[in-house]
Amino acid sequence: MLYTFSDQLNKEVSISFPPKRIISLVPSQTELLASLGLQNEVVGVTKFCVHPAAWLKSKTIVGGTKNFHYDIINELQPDLIIGNKEENYQEGIYELQKKYPVWMSDIVNWSDVFSMIHGIGRITDREAGALDIINSINEAFASLITFSSQSVLYFIWWKPWMVAGRDTFIHTMLEKLNLRNVVTSSRYPDLGNDEIQRLKPEYIFLSSEPYPFQEKHIAELRELCPSSKIILVDGEMFSWYGSRLLHAPLYFNSLQDAIR
Incomplete structure (x- = not known):
């Protein structure tokens, strides 16, 4: 069944839900997908996705964050690609959007982070896990010792x-x-x-x-x-x-x- 979600660029992304073949084009979001327990669903990552380290060997490398290998991506036939406005190149994302659903994040401030985590949790059918991660981040930062305004x-x-x-x-x-x-x-x-x-x-x-x-x-x-x-x-x-x-x-x- 097709479900439609909005990404952080306010673009609607329609996918067959839940997605079974995910490609991540952003290292920090790749690690998030691992934390959400999507070991089997993630099929492709970039060469810079170093966490978790085992995924560099077990997942297909689809290029870099600004140099996608379209032939490899086409072979993987993803049903969801996850990218980021700053870390990926616009031309490459536009090319991928012609064939595949691409969910894009746009992170500048603190609330953007939680919106991204929640959004990825929803579109990958891991909303409960995403909310747990958000709560855990807030708890961790409660122990933060700050500088003296240097x-x-x-x-x-x-x-x-x-x-x-x-x-x-x-x-x-x-x-x-x-x-x-x-x-x-x-x-x-x-x-x-x-x-x-x-x-x-x-x-x-x-x-x-x-x-x-x-x-x-x-x-x-x-x-x-x-x-x-x-x-x-x-x-x-x-x-x-x-x-x-x-x-x-x-x-x-x-x-x-x-x-x-």
């Missing part, structure tokens, strides 16, 4: 330097930690050395993804911002908006312990 600059890329600005989920996570993002522009602006020096953040966070920052990058930034505390951070905890959030508060609390 300023921060969060880097996601090198050459050019790129940072997380407003209207991003990373910015929302920084706000949850009571950190003040010194970037006032939207999305992911490039910054020159002079601008980085001018911002003078108390903290600089170097993310593990999408660019894998290492110790050598700390030295480069220390020359620009000698008074800043520069820290390598786990990007999954700041940017994955699915069931990974269950583990984020414990990580954030341990991060503060490490830098005090």
Whole structure:
């Protein structure tokens, strides 16, 4: 029987319910599908869907988040594809929508997260499990220890330097930690050395993804911002908006312990 659902782009998605052959194009949402117990239903994931690790071997790899292998997807004949506005490329999604039902998420703020989890739970016939995950995330964040309103600059890329600005989920996570993002522009602006020096953040966070920052990058930034505390951070905890959030508060609390 066909059921119709609305995704987070306000697009109606009609599927044969419940779906039996699901492809996930987003790592954090792939992990959510696993947490919802959809081991048998998920047939395809991207090469970046590293959680759960076993799925990289047991599921068919359909390409990257911005480079879909249409021939492989066609062989899998999915009855539901799950994507994300920011992480996937528009042209690829449009191509898939010509043949398959594609449910899209759009995550910027905290309420978007719960709307996505609930929405994916509904369309995969796992609504009760999704509500349990939402409740567990709220319970986990009740134990969060926040910073004392220090300023921060969060880097996601090198050459050019790129940072997380407003209207991003990373910015929302920084706000949850009571950190003040010194970037006032939207999305992911490039910054020159002079601008980085001018911002003078108390903290600089170097993310593990999408660019894998290492110790050598700390030295480069220390020359620009000698008074800043520069820290390598786990990007999954700041940017994955699915069931990974269950583990984020414990990580954030341990991060503060490490830098005090």
